[in-house]
Amino acid sequence: MKIAIAQLNPTIGDLNGNAQQILAAAQQAEKQSVRLLLTPELSLCGYPPRDLLLDPSFVSQMGATLQRLAEELPSQMAVLVGCVQPNERSLAFGGKPLFNSIALLQKGKIQQIFHKRLLPTYDVFDEYRYFEPGLEANSLVLEGERQEARGKGNEKDNAPITNYQLPITNYRSQLDSPIKIGVTICEDLWNDEEFWGRRSYAINPIEELIQQGVDLVVNLSASPYSANKQQVREAMLQHGSMRHQIPVLYTNQVGANDDLIFDGCSVGFNRAGEMVCRARAFETDLLIVEYDEQAGDLQPSKIAPTPANLDEEIWQALVLGVRDYTRKCGFSKVVLGLSGGIDSSLVAAIATAALGKENVLGVLMPSPYSSEHSVHDALELGKNLGILTQTIPIGDLMQGYDKTLEPLFAGTPFGIAEENIQSRIRGNLLMAVANKFGYLLLSTGNKSEMAVGYCTLYGDMNGGLAAIADVPKTRVYSICRWLNERGEERGVRSEGVNTNFRLPTPDSRLPTIPENVINKPPSAELKPGQLDQDSLPDYDTLDDILQKLIQEHQSAAQIVAAGHDAAVVDRVVQLVVKAEFKRRQAPPGLKITDRAFGTGWRMPIANKWVSHSRMPSSEVVSQAAASPSVPPR
């Protein structure tokens, strides 16, 4: 029996468009005699739909679209479609008004409904905000007489059969050689206490399915990308298939929706825990795999490669993130400021790979403090990428602000206010270009500077999307070095599977990022001779402290115990707390780590918790206020 994984890229809320994607995948699968088609979690509305789920007309329209889709799909194929379903019991018995569900569509009808049982409510996930957990194990039976009968039988009975009504566990004995398939939705498979060393939820749906004697477990997911996550997924799924001696087929969403990137990489394991198939990373795919009824196992099929290293993986994620945000918001062109620094250089390269060189405009905005090499480096980058650049000097505007503010500022020394003015002039000019020509502005700040507030709100933070806001500065360097090495090897490696990240540079022998951009010391160039390291620890140190503080939830005492200088740690902690107001107003940033500033980071701003720094709060507040290097509000 052939099963197909449709690794789709839905747009949030585009019910008709997403239904068309499912239909097209089914029609393609039909040509290859596929019996069962799997689509991702909430494939009909896209994941995550967020507060669209609070709109009753959205929910009812999704129901109507599901019904129409059932009628249009190839009649003999069983298709699992992700959708929400009303919780009819909630008014009388309490509970959330919806389920996160999977509909089994076949023979023109909705045949069965399955509800997600484990609802993630951590990091970027808010599922308990909308959904009630399903109470029963979900399984379906293919090739069963009773299903055939239902399809042809009582035509008045159009109501979907939920798993509350259906005596699933009695099925097997009534049917000829049925294949019983356990249906799980994303988180349902993420509670293996052997694998994780702890339970997150009281129940484990796969155990109940095994007890019910299923032959195969499928999982419909929308699992967001983070660095190295596919390794964890594969190890966990392998562990599950081996532990329970059951084949597992995992279907993931692909594509980016706002800050979340979905990497695809749908994958299958046989009873022995061997990988039998894998869909492509960061691209849509239709992956067909054979379930051998006699062996009761999945047969080996195509295994797509994953990125060769973490730099390539993050690069591909960001390219997809920029492309999908731009496209799904209705833009075709982007603009960004080119400073000659490494951050804007990387973002320009990502945008070029994502959208094509003809759709990227780089704007140089030199000030009297800009070094000559900055302008030169930015122009060289533009040439390497083949993108159009424009140069708009800001010296006159700086003088204009000085003159305008003189009545108020006379006698005060040059300081952070003046540094910020420069950044905000640039931000204003970039938005003017974006507004005038209908471009999307990309902001170029990295995670290290977002963490400590080494950035100007309403200045360099301006943009519709913050492309590398979750990429630490040291990783920015690492990706650029990888990019250049890859650039030099390009002639050799032209046969790569994944073509969507090949840079359209005019001369393939040139490195993509000018070497000087990578080798010079980083500087904001907001005053003469300024270097980042005048204000911040070196980035190796800073990123290690931030990793421990943000990703690993370590206290300042623990970080000091790990070998960092106590004063440096305290200062970094203070800066991170103090910069919360800037992060709150930042554009969506593409998430590539397991803890990004964004929807999964919910910090109070007016907050006096500072004792993970080892100082009394009064001291911390006064020091932070006096901190010379970070633009205060």
Next chain:
Amino acid sequence: MKIAIAQLNPTIGDLNGNAQQILAAAQQAEKQSVRLLLTPELSLCGYPPRDLLLDPSFVSQMGATLQRLAEELPSQMAVLVGCVQPNERSLAFGGKPLFNSIALLQKGKIQQIFHKRLLPTYDVFDEYRYFEPGLEANSLVLEGERQEARGKGNEKDNAPITNYQLPITNYRSQLDSPIKIGVTICEDLWNDEEFWGRRSYAINPIEELIQQGVDLVVNLSASPYSANKQQVREAMLQHGSMRHQIPVLYTNQVGANDDLIFDGCSVGFNRAGEMVCRARAFETDLLIVEYDEQAGDLQPSKIAPTPANLDEEIWQALVLGVRDYTRKCGFSKVVLGLSGGIDSSLVAAIATAALGKENVLGVLMPSPYSSEHSVHDALELGKNLGILTQTIPIGDLMQGYDKTLEPLFAGTPFGIAEENIQSRIRGNLLMAVANKFGYLLLSTGNKSEMAVGYCTLYGDMNGGLAAIADVPKTRVYSICRWLNERGEERGVRSEGVNTNFRLPTPDSRLPTIPENVINKPPSAELKPGQLDQDSLPDYDTLDDILQKLIQEHQSAAQIVAAGHDAAVVDRVVQLVVKAEFKRRQAPPGLKITDRAFGTGWRMPIANKWVSHSRMPSSEVVSQAAASPSVPPR
């Protein structure tokens, strides 16, 4: 027996400061022989602590602070303190790692721990992100022999006794005239299906407490303000006390934390459902009430008045919101732009009431398009309020931008890009003043313009706090009119209970807001002769459509059926969807309605759901892109 409600204003994360507030309240209560002191939900860390709860050192420090507080409190008083507690079972059995709890402190120790049972996970609430619901009904017994014995007895037994271990239901028979008190936390009382007409949760904690024979129910809350919410709370609590014939004492947090304002208004009802006491609105309070052991009921006590009308109520909320955000973020002074329009006039009045006239700076930034009356009105407002004003004309900077951008913009017509430049020059100047002098910038946009995007990102949206971002334009007018009427009556009404919102105007006979500000047609003044109503429906119409769309979750079809013009409704719906990217980058806005843009509004940006407008999505997208009056990205 005297019971005291400590209506406290904690700062998020300020464990020591919050503990000091509890201690001070207890010491004051001790002088009046209070036996039981109630404090709000999570009174030790402030509500909502949000992702601080993910920091293990924060949780452990809270435990240590609770222990110290127990030792320092008056020994004979029973004090209920809100705190989090670890869920020891979670590693082995699943579930969230914390409980939202109340600790009973007495005789120098933590005597009992109670866990919140119903966890709100809707609107601004994310409690399932952090907490596991408690499984058992919570009650404590005062004056019991066994508690006395525990206090003096086995000194080694210092471990807190949780309600898992304590055979609470056996207490009553063992004790002499005990008073059994049911302990509920906020949402625990919000599931009365008779009152709401539906259940939100499967269980109803008060019913279980009644079955256990409690004499009194206390509720420790942190219930955020929204317009008219106190009426709902009082009706619900009254219904509960009458239905179950039980006295109820409700303790609420007061003060503002970021976007959330807590109004206090703690209140008590006797068995007959009669109000016996109420604490002040929008101020801290210590309210003492007598529980008559013989009658088994609460005796009448002080009932503080609530605001006379909705305008006064919202005004008081906003004054508290601005004062607390400013103070808790460590600022003492604020700056804002004064356009002569009604929004900035109201925000200036709020800031003056919140912080004192000496702490408010108004900046006028006239352009060549500014009318003469705008400058005059702004200056008159400043004079009325007694605040300092500065005037910084922006004409030269506008010319500077024109000149700088000429190479790119030559030949294009004046349009939204140029309008936005003006707004962003002003935003930049205001931030320069804020940065230079260490002021907090208040932004002045109202909810109507935030909804339809009639505002400039990085321009007039700039600020640390959006004071009236949840106030519809029609309500802005209404509050200003009320303010002026009140101003004229001020001499007569000087004995008001609530003194924190009296405006320090230099001449009390003058109306606060110049009449011309209220009477002239609203205009952004970004081009000659521009009026808001050139681009938008009149505000009565717009606000009614927005109310139905946002607050009432109505579809476009329903709104049209209610009598609105179909084309107008469709246009408003499109504008609301399209402006999501601006709202995402807005500063925190003080929430005063039951659905504010902010932490309780979680919408995708790249979103193609538009069919609550009655048009196919392709049409909608193209129309929105061509919309002339709203600054696009």
